[in-house]
Amino acid sequence: EPEVTQTPSHQVTQMGQEVILRCVPISNHLYFYWYRQILGQKVEFLVSFYNNEISEKSEIFDDQFSVERPDGSNFTLKIRSTKLEDSAMYFCASRGTSRPEAFFGQGTRLTVV
């Protein structure tokens, strides 16, 4: 069964460092998303991406964040200068064009120290 794959599963980084979280969406999907979940809180939307551009972003997704689809299979989230409050689970999701369901990866746990 096709699935969304995320790497790494856990990343520890020092405050101020840049991190790149990687995702391989389901192969025939064209809509891509990043969400985050701070421990004990709800899943929050960060950004949606379609046709090689951001289609919507939340107020959380400030200038420190960027997304990229560098090739035909990967979708990345970059945080330029990490803060302690960026510590969270980051989930990638993808959706096809003919159905409304978004499928999530297993997440990357980001710990900023």
Add this chain to the structure above:
Amino acid sequence: QKEVEQDPGPLSVPEGAIVSLNCTYSNSAFQYFMWYRQYSRKGPELLMYTYSSGNKEDGRFTAQVDKSSKYISLFIRDSQPSDSATYLCAMGLNKLTFGTGTQLKVEL
């Protein structure tokens, strides 16, 4: 008023019970309503979705949407210990708005 409200639980039921999980919402523009299951420190796993008002059944799971009341429900019949997880409601299409999740424990 929060956009999506969901009772966080925890909800503890005996094996075989019928479970009712609910969410209310304030944005009348929502047309798609999803239910996800999440195990600790894992990604949300889609259970089912409903478009607009009505019911949808998939095995032991039934989703209901009442747009007039802005109220959605997920029913689990014959609950099993393996159903123990956090259940998330989510609404929207290109930008899902999630509830906080209801933690369910099904006990032997």
